Amino acid sequence: MLSMLKRIIIGAPLKSTELGEQKLNKKKALAILSSDALSSVAYGPEQILLVLVTISAVAFWYSMPIAVGVLFLLTALILSYRQIIYAYPHGGGAYVVSKENLGENAGLVAGGSLLVDYILTVAVSVSAGTDAITSAFPGLHDHNVIIACLLVVFITILNLRGITESASILAYPVYLFVLALFILIGVGIYKIITGDVSSDLHAPIGTPVAGISLFLLLRAFASGSSALTGVEAISNAIPNFKEPGPRNAVRTLMAMGLLLAILFSGIVFLAYYFGIAPKHEETVVSQIAAETFGRNFMYYFIQGTTAMILVLAANTGYSAFPLLAFNLAKDKYIARMFTMRGDRLGYSNGIITLGVTSILLIIIFKGQTEQLIPLYAVGVFIPFTLSQTGMLVKWLREKPKGWAVKLAINLTGALISFLVMMMFFITKFSQVWAVLIFLPLIVLGFHQIKKHYVAVGDQLRLTTCEPIKPIEGNVIIVPVAGMTHVVENSLNYAKSLSADQIIAVYVSFERVDEKIFEDKWNKWQPDIRLVTLQSYYRSIIQPLTKFIDTVEKKASESNYRVTVLIPQFIPKKSWHNILHNQSSILIRTFLLYKRNVIVTTVPYHLKK
Template sequence: MNYSALKKWLIGKPLKSNELGEQKLSKLKALAILSSDALSSVAYGPEQILIVLATVGVVAYWYSIPIAIGVLVLLMALILSYRQIIYSYPEGGGAYVVSKKNLGEKSGLIAGGSLLVDYILTVSVSIAAGTDALTSAFPAIHDYKVLIACILVIVITLLNLRGVTESASVLAYPVYLFVIALLILIAVGLWKVATGQIPPVTHTAMGTAVPGISLFLLLRAFSSGCSALTGVEAISNAVTNFKNPAAQNAVRTLSTMGVILAILFSGIIFLGYWYSISPKGNETVVSQIAAEVLGRNGLYYFVQGTTALILILAANTGFSAFPLLAVNLATDKYIPRMFTIRGDRLGYSNGIVTLGAASILLIVIFNGQTEKLIPLYAVGVFIPFTLSQTGMIAKWLKEKPKGWQGKMIINLVGALITFIVLIIFFTTKFTQVWAVLIFLPVMVLAFHRIKRHYEAVGEQLRISDDDQTTFALSGNVVIIPVAGMTKAVERSLSYANLIGDTIIAVHVAFDRESEKALEEKWKRVHPDIRLVTFYSQYRSLVRPLLRFIDIVQEKSKDSNMAVTVLIPQFITSKSWHNMLHNQSSLLLKAHLLYRKNVIVTTLPFKFKK
């Protein structure tokens, strides 16, 4: 199977450009593909709260309830704020576009850089957490979790390369099955609580005094719980993926996601508190709740199976949002332009592949440990959260449309809360998130360097009236490197006669005998074409050629001549044959491409067998 056939088998046949409209998402599919990250965070957000409270003891678990209420207040503020962002910026781009347009270039780049890293972490955390859920149900495979996680990233990358609608069609079922599974779990758990099957003595009463508790620890638990809000912004970044009316459909999807997330998060927090569930290293909190409420039966494995699936497939939110954000940054010339190119299936395949590779690298570096990735993941979200809300405040103050005061208050509340959470993150988890203070400035610097390069390239390529005369040349000197008298050289000489005014063949010999032999043969066959030979006692092919080209260039400046180096290159019939040849033509071409005012031309000579 050749490369083209393999590619078609893996990602499907190429789509025509006019089929792009068919790749837009309905609300039902968009909820699955863009909300899976936020919904899946229910599986680890409550657990992160309990992990912090567990340092004091089981008696402190009742604090999870007021902490959860604080998280839900923040969720409501974010949903209301991002509704306004979607209506104001229906072209997508989310925090990056909002911050750049209202707060300036640096703020926009900080938001954009944070989100790029966050989406990479989205994939890494989701896959790692999904693998944890899988190994909780099947402990025998726990030692292979890093390998399993890497394979899962590759599978989801390939799925996304097949196109948005196709991946959404596959992902919709696990997401909705997860929602159903958790609703069943919460309903059964609440029924048992309401009917007295689980007595209150199993947990600490609300308001119980807890020795050793501190504000610092509570704030740390709250910031950990805020990891459940990651992914809320993804819909605002991907508005252009929705069917028309895109903005309205995106807002409805965002609101639906907020309601479902609030119900699931509240239910898991309450059951975890009521059943007095403690975090374990080899079993997730959701797994323990399911075992207590349902027993280790078919329903338990249904909950665990769908939880593992949505955690794994939540990575798809990153795959949906990362390429679109990359397009915005690349359009503004802050990252390579290759991210603006659509692939065979009309998706931004360069962004998808880059995201997959970076995620695998993170999983390997952190050994698939979710608890090490989540703090970086969460802080990467709250930076753009804060900047986008602040940007919207600046927008309302500047434009003052009808009803702007109410809109500004919503964004002001959102900005204050997210900024406070950000401060809490840096205060309580500095040892885990300090790297943000290094890689964000480095990313912003890289963005500026890339843009300066593109601007310099544009300036040098732009044609003005004054430049028209500088391209006039009176002739062309063609230099042909030759290894001997071959058919490839003969074809090169024939072509050189078509394009050149002066032709010079250059031979670099490693011994005097071969040098003399070629000179004699050349005089007999091509007496009218000049041959220059060099003896290289250090067996360097490139250095003598470059020196000679320098000499010719110096002379050509005076005569207004162009210098072309015509390189004969063998093309083998089978790819593995390449390693049997020394590839000197490629080496020479690599050196010449960086030479000023030298035209490099390759004349292929194809072998038939």
């Protein structure tokens, strides 16, 4: 039943030879990998205005030069990541670049930052999309958390079905959003040109503003730079592109940068010209749409597509997180399970982990994840800074043809990224201080995992200096709870193993039961030795393990091995299991950690 349900939800398994068919073309890749960056148009301009409004509405004209600064940073990042894609065509982005050029710890800081950032991407994006939905339908506001969690489950299932299938479905809302904003910006600019919008709504550029400072402008610039989150995702996901992967990835990156620049600058310009001020109950994009079209079909079309893109921005995380986890797992810094492909050829363990952790964040913060945006942004600019610095080191070390231009591009990107990162730490320390705690802990965790894998490899390698002693014989212990076909099946199996000794062990809670059982046993299985143990506290595991320890100690002196065969009946239907105690599972779990004891289960399948 569970297998059938899995097939319905996720789809039939794909052959490994079909992996090439799961690659993305540029059109689908642009939609699925740019959704995070493009969605930031919905809140990036608003973040600038939220800082400027602390002075006065007259200061809103500063949003224009700040937007130019953000576009300059975007250009530097796009050109920088273009170079990263060609230099590291197998993907990995900031993690691989930092690890190779700046050292192991720098790579782990970049990798850890991005892992957390992709989780935040999903939580923040889905929560923002849910807010847009409940803004249009206020009656749903009390159900924000449930709606957000269901949306995460939906996106997780889509990605488990395969990257091409999810891209085919999710591409339409992304391109609809782009179309909607192009219409909004085009109509808005047309109204301005035709004089349909009063010029008195905004202060002219250059108007003196009392109380303005360089510090506040840098803070606004850092806040507006949150619109650049997601730019690095394409460099992580090169293996998802159809061949030639690097060239297709670069073209997709350039197209994303162009779209983001046009949409971001358009929204900032309209917000400034329309004199839009940020409101708690209504977004800046909503206000611009209302000013441009009124509350008609076009307004709701823009709001609807904005809500969809905010939700689907999470899909960038689903595209990049599993590949980053794969690279970390391949280098033995996280669990090896992240290197395994699922039935649909995606890294399903990474997809499921991302979905579960995002839901936990949404529940913990009750869907109010606005305070996570600075944490989310600084988590991106740390890898930005490290990757650009890593590329600087690479060009200085290798000095390929045209390296001076490449060096200048990465130097610009590194300096601006570092400036934005420091501005986040300085101006929003109360919101981002957690980075200084969890990042070192994550890196420490990576090192502990690597240490474990190295130790395991040393112990499993055939060339290890520790010889394996030959096994001279075998003592089999069979825990029994009665005289049944289950026990008989296990005893017959034990006899077939040609053991030196077979011992049946019965744990009794009452002396009377012990004597009765011994008499019946001697008539039923006279050739099998029975040991009865008295349990005064109604525990089976404690006396049984104590007896096994005693036998194992004596057996090890003669290089004998102790094998525990656990009888277990398997019900015909899986739900029947809840009707029976699971003592066999408890015994097996406990005994697995005994150093020199072999534990195996002998199943007996019931027919009805």
